[in-house]
Amino acid sequence: MSVAELLEGRHVCVCAGSGGVGKTTVAAAVAMGMAARGLKVAVLTIDPAKRLATSLGLEGLDNVERQIPAEVFADHGLEMQGELWAMQLDAKRTWDDMIERRAPDRATRDAILANRIYQQLSTAVAGTTEYMALERLYELHEERRYDLLVLDTPPTRNALDFLDAPDRLSRFIDSRSLQLFLRPGILGVRAFGRGTGLMLAMLKRITGSDLLRDLSEFFGAFGDMAIGIRERARRVNALLADDRTVFLLVTSPRRDAIDEAIFFRRRLRESGMPFGAAVVNRVHEGVHETADGDDVVDDLVALLGPKLGRRVAHNFSDYRRIGERDRANVDRLARELRGDPLVPVPLLDDDVHDLGGLAAVAEHLFAEEAVPA
Amino acid sequence: MPGLIDKRLIFVAGKGGVGRTTVAASLGLAAAARGRRTIVCEVARQERVSRAFKREGVGFHETELATNLFAISIDPQESFEEFLAGQVGSRRLAGLLFHNRLFEYLAAATPGLRELATIGKVWELAQLERRAHLAAPYDLVIVDLPATGHGLAALRTPQTFGEIARVGPVRRRADSIDSFIRDPTQTGVLAVALPEEMPVTETIEFADALRRDMGMSVDLTVLNSMLPERFSAADAEAIERANGGHGAPAVAAALRAALSEHRRARANRAQLRRLRSAVDSEVITLPYLFEPDLGLEEWSRLSNDLERRL
Numbered sequence: 196m197s198v199a200e201l202l203e204g205r206h207v208c209v210c211a212g213s214g215g216v217g218k219t220t221v222a223a224a225v226a227m228g229m230a231a232r233g234l235k236v237a238v239l240t241i242d243p244a245k246r247l248a249t250s251l252g253l254e255g256l257d258n259v260e261r262q263i264p265a266e267v268f269a270d271h272g273l274e275m276q277g278e279l280w281a282m283q284l285d286a287k288r289t290w291d292d293m294i295e296r297r298a299p300d301r302a303t304r305d306a307i308l309a310n311r312i313y314q315q316l317s318t319a320v321a322g323t324t325e326y327m328a329l330e331r332l333y334e335l336h337e338e339r340r341y342d343l344l345v346l347d348t349p350p351t352r353n354a355l356d357f358l359d360a361p362d363r364l365s366r367f368i369d370s371r372s373l374q375l376f377l378r379p380g381i382l383g384v385r386a387f388g389r390g391t392g393l394m395l396a397m398l399k400r401i402t403g404s405d406l407l408r409d410l411s412e413f414f415g416a417f418g419d420m421a422i423g424i425r426e427r428a429r430r431v432n433a434l435l436a437d438d439r440t441v442f443l444l445v446t447s448p449r450r451d452a453i454d455e456a457i458f459f460r461r462r463l464r465e466s467g468m469p470f471g472a473a474v475v476n477r478v479h480e481g482v483h484e485t486a487d488g489d490d491v492v493d494d495l496v497a498l499l500g501p502k503l504g505r506r507v508a509h510n511f512s513d514y515r516r517i518g519e520r521d522r523a524n525v526d527r528l529a530r531e532l533r534g535d536p537l538v539p540v541p542l543l544d545d546d547v548h549d550l551g552g553l554a555a556v557a558e559h560l561f562a563e564e565a566v567p568a
Numbered sequence: 569m570p571g572l573i574d575k576r577l578i579f580v581a582g583k584g585g586v587g588r589t590t591v592a593a594s595l596g597l598a599a600a601a602r603g604r605r606t607i608v609c610e611v612a613r614q615e616r617v618s619r620a621f622k623r624e625g626v627g628f629h630e631t632e633l634a635t636n637l638f639a640i641s642i643d644p645q646e647s648f649e650e651f652l653a654g655q656v657g658s659r660r661l662a663g664l665l666f667h668n669r670l671f672e673y674l675a676a677a678t679p680g681l682r683e684l685a686t687i688g689k690v691w692e693l694a695q696l697e698r699r700a701h702l703a704a705p706y707d708l709v710i711v712d713l714p715a716t717g718h719g720l721a722a723l724r725t726p727q728t729f730g731e732i733a734r735v736g737p738v739r740r741r742a743d744s745i746d747s748f749i750r751d752p753t754q755t756g757v758l759a760v761a762l763p764e765e766m767p768v769t770e771t772i773e774f775a776d777a778l779r780r781d782m783g784m785s786v787d788l789t790v791l792n793s794m795l796p797e798r799f800s801a802a803d804a805e806a807i808e809r810a811n812g813g814h815g816a817p818a819v820a821a822a823l824r825a826a827l828s829e830h831r832r833a834r835a836n837r838a839q840l841r842r843l844r845s846a847v848d849s850e851v852i853t854l855p856y857l858f859e860p861d862l863g864l865e866e867w868s869r870l871s872n873d874l875e876r877r878l
Contacts, residue, residue: 214715215585311732315680397665398674401655403736410678447585450861451616486818494819498810503803510798510829511822513858520860544831546839548765 198225198538198560199232201471205441207336207434208345208471212445213455217476220547221445221540222347223251223281224556230279231268231557234342237280239332241324241349248283251550256283258292258331271550280341284349286327290316293330297420312413324349325360329431336434358435358466361428441471446528448478448521457531472536472566475525476556479518480541488512536566572787573599573878575756577694577709577749579723582760583770584715587792589616590862590870591760591854592712597871598878600636604707607638609690611714611722615641620864630693630703638706640693648675648685655737680732683725684742691745694754720777723749723784749784756787761843763791763836763853772846786849790874791840793856795833804830852877 202208202225210222219240226238237260248256251263260282268275291308298304307313316323325348332346399407414421434440442463446456456473463470488508496504529537540559547556559565572578573595580592589610596608596617607630608617618626618641621633628646630638653662665671675681692698694709713719721728726746733739749755757778761771768791775786799807804827811823844851854873857866 213584215583312678315728315732397656397661398671401652401736402678402738403733405735406678406733406738407674409732410674449585451614452585486821488822491816491818491822494816495822498819499806503799503806506798506803507807507822507826511825514825514829516858516860544828546764546835 196566197563198472198565199228201536201566202229202343202441205439205471206343207332207437207440208343208443209348209435209440210346210443210445210474211348211459213452216445216447216452217547218445219347220553220556221443221474221476221560222345224553224560225443226281226343226345227279227553228557228561229343229345230277231273231275233276235278235280235340236343236345237282237335237341238345238347239282239284239328239335240347241284241328248281251279251281253281256281258282258285258288260335267550271554273550273554277342282331284324284328284331286324289327289331290323293424294420297423299419303416303420306412306416310409310413310416312409323360323364326364326428326431329360329435330427333427333431333434358462358468361432365425365428436467436469438469441469443471444473446473446475448475448524450520450524453524453528456528460528460531470535472538473528473532474538474540474560475528476540477542478525478539479514479521480539487515538565570753571878572756572758573602573604573708575708575754575787576706577690577711577755579711579713579719579749579755579757580760581713581719581757581774582715583762583767586760586762586767587854587862588715588760589614589712590867591758591790591792591874592710593617593620593867594854594871594874595758596637596710597634597867598875599708599710600634601871601875603636605636605638605704606708606710607640607693607706609693609709609711610639610641611686611712615639617712620867642686642689644682644686647689648682651685651688651741678732680725680729683722684729684738684745687722687725687749688741688745691748694748720774720781723778723782727782750782752784752787755784757784759786759789759847759849761789761791763794763839763843765839768839768843771843775847775849786847789843789847789849789851791843791851791853794840794853795829795836795856797833797837799826799830799833 208222208225210218210225212218222240223238226236230236240256248254251267253261253263260280263279263281265275268279294304294307294313298307328346328349332344335341335344444456444459444463446452460470460473488511491511492505492508495507498504499507525537525539538560540556543552543555545552545555547553578595580588580595582588582591592608593616596606599606610617615624615626618624618631618633618639621639623631623633623639626639627641628643630640632638649659649662649666652665653659656662656665690709690711693706696705698705713722726742726749729742730739730746733742759771759774761767771789775789778784778786807823807826807830811820811827840851840853852874854870857869859866
C-alpha cells in the first residue's frame with residue numbers, strides 16, 4: 196500500500212523527528228501528494244528554506260496559510276486535483292494573537308504585550324515555539340477548512356521536547372503562584388516552606404528587585420487567562436492522541452538519527468499517540484546485495500579500461516559499505532517497530548529543494564508498494 | 569587579531585546533522601596536538617564526544633579524555649546552582665534555595681535564566697582565573713552549540729537577559745559574558761555546513777543574523793562531507809555509454825553508483841562556489857568519509873586535515 200492509504204480518513208498528520216533528516220521535505224511531499232489526490236491540504240512548516248517557498252510559487256511565507264497556485268504544478272507536469280496551502284509558523288505572532296483573543300479587556304492586553312518578561316517569552320522560554328506550532332495546528336483544526344493538516348514539527352534539540360511542550364507550558368503558567376507571593380504584604384509565605392522570607396531577600400539581591408516586580412506584574416495580568424490557556428493545552432494534547440491524527444516518524448539511516456527514532460517510537464507508544472509509519476529518508480539503495488567491487492572489477496575493466504574500471508569498482512565497494520550500514524540501521528528500526536510500517540525513501544542524485552525534488556520524494560512515498568502490507 | 573585556533577573560546581555552530589560535533593571534536597584534537605589545554609563542551613546532553621573516547625557519563629565534570637583534551641556536558645541546572653553558590657557564598661545555602669518551591673517557580677518563569685547559566689559556565693571555563701574550585705585554566709574552550717536557530721539564541725542570551733534584569737549581580741554577570749563573547753580577540757565562531765542547498769542557505773543566513781544581532785562575524789566556515797571528485801565529465805560520459813549495455817545486475821549497480829557519485833560530487837562543488845561567493849569568512853572543506861560510523865579514528869583523520877588548513 197502507499198502513504199495515501201495510511202492517511203485515509205486522518206485529519207492531522209504530524210511529521211516528527213530530529214533535526215537534519217529532511218522533515219520539512221517529507222512533510223511538504225506528503226501534503227503535495229495528498230493534495231494531488233483531490234484533498235484540500237495545508238502544510239504548516241516552521242523553518243522552510245527560502246528556496247522551498249520560492250519553488251512553491253510563494254515569496255516567503257507568514258503566519259497565514261497561502262495557496263500554491265495550480266499553474267506551478269502544471270509547469271512541472273504535475274496533476275493537482277485538490278488544493279495545497281502552506282504556512283510558516285511565527286511563534287511570536289501566534290502568542291500575540293492568543294493574548295489579543297483572550298485578554299478580558301484592553302488594559303490587560305496592553306499590560307501583557309508591553310511587559311518585558313512577556314516580550315522575551317517566545318524567544319527565551321524553551322518549548323514555546325513547539326507549543327505555538329501545536330496551538331496554530333489546533334486553531335486550524337477547529338476552523339475545519341481543510342481535509343488534512345500536515346505539521347512539520349520544529350527542529351528541537353531532541354524530538355521528545357516537542358511532545359512535552361503542552362505540559363511545559365502548563366507548568367510555566369502555573370508559576371502564576373509566584374505572583375501571589377511576590378505581591379507585597381501577602382501571607383502566603385508558609386505555603387512555600389521555611390526560610391522563604393530569607394530566600395526572597397537573597398533573590399532580590401541577586402537578580403535585582405525589578406525582575407521580581409516584572410514577573411509579578413506579568414503573572415498578575417495573566418490572571419484568569421492562565422486557566423483558559425491550560426485548558427487549551429489539555430485539548431491540544433487530546434487532538435494529538437485522537438485517532439484521526441497520525442504520526443509519521445521521519446529519520447535518516449544514520450546511527451544517531453535511528454537511535455533517536457527508536458527512542459521517539461517508544462515514547463509515542465507510551466503516551467498512546469497514533470503511529471502511522473517511520474519514513475527513512477535518504478537511504479543508499481540500489482547497491483547490489485551480494486557483489487562487491489572485487490567481484491565486478493574484471494567486468495568493469497573489460498568495459499571501461501583498466502584505470503577507470505578500477506576506480507568504478509573501488510567506488511562501488513565504498514557505496515556498498517555505506518549501503519550496508521544503512522540497511523543494518525533500517526533493520527534495527529524495523530525490529531523496534533514490531534510490524535508497524537517503515538517507508539524508505541532513497542537518496543536521490545539531486546539535492547531536494549524545489550518542486551521537482553518534492554515530486555520525486557512524493558513519488559516514492561505514494562508508490563503502491565511504498566508501505567509494506 | 570589572533571587566528572581562530574589561538575582564541576580562548578570557539579563556538580561551533582550549524583544546522584542539525586551537518587557534523588557539528590565531528591568538527592568540534594576534530595578541532596579539539598588539533599588544538600590539543602599543538603599542546604593547548606583544550607576542553608570541548610557539549611550542551612545537548614548527548615555526550616557524543618566522551619562516548620567516542622569510551623568515557624561515558626562525564627556529565628558536569630571536566631574530564632580528561634586524552635593528553636590536553638578535556639570534555640564536559642553542560643547541564644543548565646547544575647550551572648545555575650554553581651553560579652548561585654558563588655553568589656550567596658555557600659553551596660549549602662544554594663542547595664536550600666533549590667529545594668524551595670517558590671524558587672523552582674521563579675527559575676522556570678524567568679525567561680532565559682537557565683540558558684544564561686549554560687553560557688555562563690562556558691564563559692567561566694574560558695577565564696584565566698577560574699572561579700570554580702580554583703580549577704586550572706584552559707587555553708581553549710570549544711563549544712558544540714545547539715542547531716543553528718537555537719545556537720544564535722544561546723549567544724544572544726546575555727543580551728536578552730539584560731533586557732529583563734536591569735540591575736543586580738546576575739545582570740552584571742550577563743554583561744561580562746556578553747562583552748567576552750563579542751570580543752573578537754577572545755572569541756571566535758566556526759560555522760559548519762553541508763554542501764547542499766538548504767544547509768548552505770542556512771549558513772549564509774546565520775552569518776548575516778550573527779552580524780545583525782550580535783555585531784559578530786563568522787571566523788571560519790567548514791563545508792563538511794564533500795564527496796571526492798572521482799570521475800571527470802569525460803569519465804562520466806564513458807560510464808554513461810557503458811550503462812544499460814551490460815546485463816549483469818552487479819555491474820549495472822556499480823555503474824549507477826559511479827554516475828551517482830559524479831552527479832552528487834558536482835552538485836557539492838556548485839554549493840561550495842555558492843557558499844564562497846556569499847560569505848566573508850574563509851571556507852575550508854572536509855571530505856566525506858565512506859565509513860559506516862564516525863568515531864575517534866575518523867576524527868583524528870579530520871583533525872589532521874583541519875590542522876593543515878588552520
